[in-house]
Amino acid sequence: MQKWAMFTVFCLAGIFSIYLILFTLPSKEEAEQEAAFEVPVREIDAGAAENLLSQQNCIGCHGGNLEGGMGPALDKVGSTKTKEQIYRIIMNGGNGMPGFEDKLSEDEVINLSLYLAELQ
Ligand code: HEC
Structure with a gap:
């Protein structure tokens, strides 16, 4: 009887480790990748950033002078x-903020993030 109990425990442990390997490890890797992601520092193209802010209607929610509206003010978001964080919010959106992953290129979002991070 005890042998069967041991066998069952071993099987469960085996199933549990397979589960861990299949599901936990990849997502942990993803989380590490996300945490390690760094927006590269480049020369900011302020003109392009300002154009995007109006073309993509960011200002429709964040105010013509980024003073805030339906969305929070962005005029000091860098502080x-x-x-x-800014990059991820623009890409993924959430809580009423639309994600721009499909609408903007990575370079455009990097430039926007650097521009907004400078506003302090
Ligand atoms: C439909 C309205 C809307 C549009 C369009 C919009 N946003 Fe937002 N945005 C929001 C809302 C609402 C939040 C608050 C989300 C939250 O509290 O998590 C937000 C949050 C943010 C934040 C984080 C601010 C903070 O202090 O937490 C940034 C940065 C931002 N938006 C940038 C942009 C940019 C850049 C664009 C244009 C490419 C844009 N948003 C377009 C509504 C909008």
């Missing part, structure tokens, strides 16, 4: 958020 509360890192360029990485």
Whole structure:
């Protein structure tokens, strides 16, 4: 009887480790990749960033002077958020903020993030 109990425990442990390997490890890797992602520092093209802010209607929600509206003010967003946080918010959106992953190129979002991170 005890042997059967041991066998069952071993099987469960085996199934559990397979589960861990299949599901936990890849997502942990993803999380590490995300944490390690850094927005590269480049020369900021302020004109291009300002054009995007109006073309993509960011200002429709964040105000013509980024003073805020339906969305929070962005005129000092660099003092509360890192360029990485800003990048992720623009890409993924959330809580009423649309994601721009499909609408903007990575370079455009990097330039926008650097531009906004400078506003402090
Ligand atoms: C439909 C309205 C809307 C549009 C369009 C929009 N946003 Fe937002 N945005 C929001 C809302 C609402 C939030 C607050 C989300 C939250 O609280 O998590 C937000 C949050 C943000 C934040 C984080 C601010 C903070 O202090 O937490 C940034 C940065 C931002 N938006 C940038 C942009 C940029 C850049 C664009 C244009 C490419 C844009 N947004 C377009 C509504 C909008």
